[in-house]
Amino acid sequence: MTEIETGSGSGTEDAASTPSPPRRPLRQLLAASVGNAVEWYDWYAYTFLATHIARQVFPSHAGDSLVPLLSTFAVFAVGFFMRPVGGLLMGAIADRRGRRTALTVTILLMGGSSLLVGLTPAYTAVGVLSPVVLVAARLLQGLSVGGEFAASTTFLVESAGPGRRGLFSSFQYVSTSIGQLAASGLAALLVARLPEDAMNGWGWRVPFLLGAVLSLAGFWIRRGAEETLAARPVGGRPRPGLFDALRHHPRASLLIAGITAGGTLAYYTWTSYLPTYAELETGIAKGDALLAGTLSLALFTLLQPVGGLLSDRFGRKPCLLFFGLGFALLVVPLLRALDGSFGSLLLVQCAGMVLLTGFTSVSAAVNAEVFPARVRAAGIGFPYSLTVALFGGTAPYIGTLLQELGRPGLFPWYVAVLCLCSSAVYLRLPERAHEPLDR
Template sequence: MTDTGPIAAAHTPLPSRASVRQLVAASIGNAVEWYDWYAYSFLAVYFAGQVFPKGAGNSLVPLLSTFAVFAVGFFMRPVGGLLMGAVADRRGRRAALTVTILLMGGGSLLVALTPTYAATGLLAPVVLVIARLVQGLSVGGEFAASTTFLVESAGPGRRGLFSSFQYVSTTIGQLVASGISALLAHLLSDGQMSGWGWRVPFLFGAVISLVGFWIRRGAVETRSEEQRTAPRPGLFEALRRHPRASLLICGITAGGTIAYYTWTTYLPTYATVNAGFDKGDALTVGTISLAFFAVLQPLAGALSDRIGRKPLLLGFAVGFAVLAVPLLHRITSAFVSLLLVQCAGMVLLTGYTAVAAAVNAEVFPARVRAAGIGFPYSLTVALFGGTAPYVGTWFKQAGHPGWFPWYVSALCLVSACVYLVLPETARRPLDR
């Protein structure tokens, strides 16, 4: 796993053309990673009944069980963030990125091959849980390594722009997952989708993971020579030496992750369960709004390089704290209602997603940057982002669907308080 590829010169940003190549390598690999991860949430409504038995008279039990596994995968993310972050800090960003994409492809293949409960009983949910644990390990490491890689590859005054491609590529992967899911939903009957159609996107994800691995093998390592020759940091060094920075990452992420997973992942299911929205149409709305979201990212990232990160972060957090409840209550069974609500939320959400990678990377020194970001970020995402679909569905089952929008609003208000005291880092030189 030792990196033997080309190394960026110490303290010297990569040339412009090389930076673009780095951007492409990181983005393509990241898109593949997140395609595999998000296919699960888009297809949950189809395979839930195949893997989990229904409770007595309650049709929501399989869906709840499937989203519980979704959350379990998230709780492997802190482990992945810590371990793969340590690999990135010790062996190189590129080494970590090649490992994470192989793990994701293997997990996706395992989901595709998951047997049904009717055929194998408890083995079916066990296989699904193992697959999501592997994918959770991969995704936890992916954000830490790719965030560090992207920001370190950026030239002066372009860290916000480059960091925005973390979510451009994430959204492209999610968009492809949503698009393929929507296409299959329209081409196949519900019975075919539940029977075998849901497996196709996971098989595709396993294949394209190999393509992403090949692309990442050719990337340029961004660790400086000084970092390569320095003593390797301990596994928990970032937490021990930088506790305030670790807490800042948690506060920065809490509101962003609940809003992100609600608006980009759970909203189609929320509309289906709470407003009787057609499942196929909900996936179509999600695909359209994700394309709109991807276009916004580099525009906002470049803007943050000019005006700073804090104005965008505060706009996001205050906007969601005030508007999350009325927006979610506006969803009806009409196609246009979900489309408008999802796109409006995407505009607000961009204030967080376009700059999150840059802000996180600017908080930690280079020596422990990947592991320093990986663990607190992934832990916060696991606690609030990964549980969003489960919490929303649980509120519905408990007879209080109106509580979930208030939950989203409250977490965004907490992050708004953190953004107020956060130092502006846009114009500070990046520690290398």
Template sequence: MTSTDHVANGHSRPPGAPPGSSARQLAAASIGNAAEWYDWYAYSFLAVYIADQVFPESTSNSLVPLLATFAVFAVGFFMRPIGGLLMGAVADRHGRRAALTATILLMGAGSLLVALTPTYHAVGVLAPVVLVIARLVQGLSVGGEFAASTTFLVESAGPGRRGLFSSFQYVSTTIGQLIASGVAALLVLLLTNDRMNEWGWRVPFLIGALFSLVGLWIRRGAHETRPAEQRSGPRPGLFEALRCHPRESLLICGITAGGTIAYYTWTTYLPTYAQVNANFDKGDALVVSTISLAFFALLQPLGGMLSDRIGRKPLLLFFALGFAALVVPLLDSVTDAFASLLLVQCAGMVLLTGYTSVAAAVNAEIFPARVRAAGIGFPYSLTVALFGGTAPYVGTWFKEAGHAGGFPWYVAGLCLVSACFYLVLPETAKGPLKG
């Protein structure tokens, strides 16, 4: 059996890796991924402060700057399909490690640019232009990061451990988000509102640029998981995955739609939802988010290990059907009480784990190794852009239009759509990775 066969079947280390390298592979993917997502999420946690400094306030509607800030959040998401396609192609052509290096460099540059964005008062319309450019660079990076790190993690897993390894995609994502939330909450507690508006909101992005350099240094020690035979063979075309595997590409979209809207609603938008719909305190919302994210991170390996035992489909259906049934009553029960938001957020995290803990494994198990990264990257990132990236904007728009109760039904409907895809999804937990 060749080294390629070993990796494809999940029965060996990556080619050329020394014994005991699994932990090193896991750390290289996870720490770099945490740095990436810290930079990405810092923006959403500080949106209310960025809005005051970068966008002019409407005299007729105080929600206009916040809507504009979330629109820029969504713009970054629409670079993610391009990043998924381009960085996925780099991973399939030149190796997973080369793509992981490129994505973390891009994210660090984007974070630094956000930190240095001038205010609207100082330079006028140039301020939102700089912010948009920074988010476009970060969107390109994040789109490629998911494709490359998902492929890298699952190909690095040993026998019967692909679910466990894949769960660290969201463990590290959540750790990055948790650090971003914690840093934002700490600044809110230590600084006055005036200082946060003047310069405090820039500090997390400067930290993020440094964090990216740490992740880059750690990734230098990673071992390549792309099969050796494919490194010397003809390289796949940019659109080969879409052209040769249209059914698999559509399946990725269906798998992702409900998961991404639920994920971004619960982990990113919920604190703002509580603020604009229940007058929840801004600082308390960040504290609740930090606590619930820590709980969420602890759940991921448990879900991954469970999926290695019972399969991916039971967890996916638990998520989709549970969210479809409970998202409306959960969001309707949010009040201005601390315990209310904490209970709602933690309950949603339990349901959401059915998707997040297995998403990376399911995606990687659908495509063959030759086009695995690009095959995952483009349809996944496109779906996230359409439904996940727009969640804060759509939720705020519902509120502005006077129909705040419509947003939970929108989330429930997308979860039901994904449930239909999960029902027809072949079970892939016990089989080998496609070579």
């Protein structure tokens, strides 16, 4: 198999350009996880408060309550389409200047953009300037999150000791889920405690202002992390260019896209859109939908290290196939099982979280094992973030649009088909769980 296929034949210069795993891997794990949790708390707060943001930022259309919600989810998708740019730019910084440098830049960007969302003026006060400010904030958030995944994925996996890449990989989604859990829990608490008028007026702003403060704490923690890449030219070889990964490893880039497509659609459907889907499709109370999402996220968080350990023992492919084939077969009956009750929604969400673990717990390790160290961050960041933008970022919008068109039953089939396509990629994926990581 060629170097492009394996991503591990970069030679002695690449091996010399990165040090051995850091001496204090648990500290590395903490630095990556805390900062990542803050990043994703800021990102997901928008999703859970979408309906309240819609009432403040977009004008209502008489007789069509879905128009503001569709507009808000369109801005959600716009943020996703900045993620490939962030993955490419911040990935290049991580490959050229070091992972820690990129991680500190991304968390400062997220803090600033979260503050901007929290201070977005209402449409009734400033007119069209209101959605313009919101779009600008989401563009910055997309840039930050795209770069965050590229840098933190490489940082986590390169910090792992022998036989622990899967375990360290799982903390990508442990920390993501903690951030999401915090955003969901705070949103549920605010909805339960505040009157509707207060929630629509100022209550939805609180999580974003808090996120800006938390970003400063994450920045301070990350500054003390140990660098996993010696960012210097070796043997006269220049630092990698912006498009080196795409130019020299096109097959690996396509492989990242195939691995990610089904997983990202299923992930954002289950963790972000499902409460809204259940609310629109079955009429379940908003508070119950948020509570079910919060409880299932807690289960999901606990499952991630288990999946990572299993992948270190038995390989990445069995975990990926468990997810891909399981979702392809079960997503339609699971979503049809929703009947408007809290119990059915909680059961459906928890079942999906178990299946999702097969993808989320190993995706960082699988991605890092595809590319050589010299272009690993940018190599992962661009194709991964582009795929997430195309399939994950549009999931809420497509689901809501199909609801408005009177064809909500098509959405589960869309998820099933894409998961089946990714499963075909998993079947042909080389198993590298027990091979040394290129350094």
